Amino acid sequence: MSRILQTLLGLLFAAVLATTAWPAHAQDAPPPAPGQMLGPPPPPHPWSSLDPAQREVLAPLQQKWDHLPPRRQAHMLERAQHWVTLPPARREKIRQRIAHWQAMTPVERQQAQANERMFHRLSPEQRARLHDTFERFQQLPPEQRNRLMQKWRSLPPAQRRQWIMKHGG
Secondary structure (H helix, E strand, O other): OOHHHHHHHHHHHHHHHHHHHOOOHHHHOOOOOHHHOOOOOOOOOOHHHOOHHHHHHHHHHHHHHOOOOHHHHHHHHHHHHHHOOOOHHHHHHHHHHHHHHHHOOHHHHHHHHHHHHHHHHOOHHHHHHHHHHHHHHHHOOHHHHHHHHHHHHHOOHHHHHHHHHHHHO
16 A cells, blocks of 8 residues: 555545544533633523524534523534625535534544544644645545545454554654
8 A cells, every 4th residue: 555545545544534523613612611611601692692694604513402501502603603704505415514513423522522622722834734635635536535534444443543654743
């Protein structure tokens, strides 16, 4: 297997999770510690009070929205204020990421968050290399990408870690 393919396999898993989970995990962030709470909690924002642009971006949360704690709603609305200024294609990508996050199990979410923390601990050079590798992976034909992902998934966790250590860092 070529060095590029080995590097792709070694880094791809972390890259995929780091790039798919980032905008959505905020809705499941733990509430701030009591000492960190400033003032009373914000009022709830019913789904019906959201404007059309906010509803578009937050659509994957529609069924759960009215049951989210007001602080989580407020946080998501703050993020949505920025998201609605983005081009439509970028907003759609964020909406898809939120939907993907909602479909994940709690264990998958924990793993995605751990991978994201690991990604942010990388040096800027390592992150740039990871980004470049991920971009090269995206340029591969779909069949080749699928084969690489299947091969990666078939590896035992210890061998995955070994490859990451050898080729990724």
